[in-house]
Amino acid sequence: MADLFDKPPPDDIASQPKAEPPRPLADRLRPRALADVIGQTQVLGADAPLGVMLASGSLSSLVFWGPPGVGKTTIARLLAQETDLHFVQISAIFTGVPDLKKVFEAAKIRRQNGQGTLLFVDEIHRFNKAQQDGFLPHMEDGTILLVGATTENPSFELNAALLSRAQVLVLERLGAQDLEDLTLRAEAELKRALPLDPAARLALHEMADGDGRALLNLIEQVAAWRVDALLDPETLAKRLMRRAAKYDKSGDEHYNLISALHKSVRGSDPDAALYWFARMLEGGEDPRYLARRLTRMAVEDIALADPQAQAVCLQSWDTYERLGSPEGELALAQAVVYLALAPKTNAHYMAFKAAQRLAKQTGSAPPPKHILNAPTKLMAAQGYGADYAYDHNAEDGFSGQNYFPDGVPRPELYKPVERGFERELKRRLEYFEKLREKRNR
Known part of the structure; x- marks a missing residue:
């Protein structure tokens, strides 16, 4: 008797197509063209940077700077599609120097065969200086068109040489209307409305915190619920965890x-x-x-x-x-x-800055001799302390002597404002200035 495992499967089973595993909603709704991207009109509009580049047929290397879930990867992939470039995606977290060398070699071969390469580097700010420098020759000779993505400020995280060869485009968190448009698109894909009342719908958008991918994940959870009536915000909050606010204590x-x-x-x-x-x-x-x-x-x-x-x-x-x-x-x-x-003033701040500038300009100019102590006969013979006027012995307790170095014109550094207690200080300053003029006549 032949082994059962040797028998071919029945025709009806063999002919049945294999069931595809379910795809996440975010993947199913991934835009197929740049026109389908929700939001980011400040970079994708007809008069915006990418719109102008595509219309002129001249796409330069780019750095997308923005929070998670706003379309950085999607836009990069669609740019490659609309410019007939081969799309390669890597992450700086998982890619080392050997991997980069392989990517560059493959791009060179592709270029020799007449095919350009758009290299999308996610989390590009995680590459160190040497790794970032490694992109430069391949960008300059046209082997790759680099599109980097970062959630961190490129001014602080990317090399000046790399930034000089790429245009930084800022992608913004999705606004209220963008999130509603994305929700409507998701409901059309799901072929049913979400079981939420208007206030709960708004609360769902707030939970996403401007992140489109997070919103679609939340929508997928809500759509799977079996409920008899529309949910209100309180019930929604019990069933879903609010997305943590974006905050990096060092970023x-x-x-x-x-x-x-x-x-x-x-x-x-x-x-x-x-x-x-x-x-x-x-x-x-x-x-x-x-x-x-x-x-x-x-x-x-x-x-x-x-x-x-x-x-x-x-x-x-x-x-x-x-x-x-x-x-x-x-x-x-x-x-x-x-x-x-509290009343505000920066008069002291400005005075201190002005004093610092004056100190640098005057170098090592010594104090005038009349305000120097003379603990020895030699110093007294040199004129130290001569003609010093002891303020407590002066009329009104104010001598009006000069305390700046000889040859340095008396500046006006501290200029108090007419606010709060500084109003009183301004009055005092003006009083002493009048006395100074009186003493020096």
């Missing part, structure tokens, strides 16, 4: 948000300042870093307009150290509000 988001916090305080907007302060805490920022930066704001932007501002910051910082999180964060929030509403 772009860190510097962007602290800049937003500082400028909101400087702009006397406590609501905006509290918002950015909360955003940084939600992102996992160290409250001690924020305490230090708040103290800097008090020194840089408020200073003598409200001398208490610095003390409030230091007290809030000390309170945080004693209470810890989360209670101590309330003390820091108190400092945020105080700083935002």
Whole structure:
């Protein structure tokens, strides 16, 4: 008896096509042409950089800078398709020097056969300087057209030589209408509407936080639910985890948000300042870093307009150290509000900068001899301390003597403003200036 395993399968089974594994929604909705890309009109529009390049038939090397899930990979692939270039995709995370050499050799052979190569490098900022330099000769001789993608600021992460040979295009997080358009496209693919009421639909978009790929993943989860009625935001929040806000304590988001916090305080907007302060805490920022930066704001932007501002910051910082999180964060929030509403001045800052410039210009010019001490007879014989006017013995406790080096014209460095306590300092400054003029007549 023949072995059963030797028998050929029945015709009806052999002829049946193999079932394809299910494809993720994000893959099924991947655009097939640049015109299908949702959002990014600032780079894809007819008068935008890529639109102009494609219309003129002259595509240069590019660096796409933007957050995750906004279409960097998709646009690169479609650019290759629309310019008849062979598309090669690598990731800087998994690619070493030997792999790059193979990619370049294959591109050279392809070029000899009349086919160009668009090399898409994801996370290009993770390549070190030597690896980034390795792209340059192949970009210059036309072996590859490089399209890099990065979530980090290219100015800080990419070599100047590489940046000089590529145009940086900024891709933005998807807006509210973009997310709605993407949701409608997903519903058309799924052939059914999502079981969400209007408020829950908006909440779903907020959960995606501008990331198209994240939105499609969330939609795929919601579409799989079997529900009897439309879900509201509260029910949706129980079933789905909100996407963590994009924040890197050592990257772009860190510097962007602290800049937003500082400028909101400087702009006397406590609501905006509290918002950015909360955003940084939600992102996992160290409250001690924020305490230090708040103290800097008090020194840089408020200073003598409200001398208490610095003390409030230091007290809030000390309170945080004693209470810890989360209670101590309330003390820091108190400092945020105080700083935002305090009168502002940078007169001391500008005066200090001007003093630094003057110090560099005057070099080693010595103090005038009349304000130098004369602890020895030799120094006294040289005129040290001669004709010094002791201010406490002068009328009004002010001598009006010159304290700048001989030959250095008296500058006006500190110019207080008419705000807060500096208004009083300005009045004092003007008083002493009148006395100085009176003494030197």
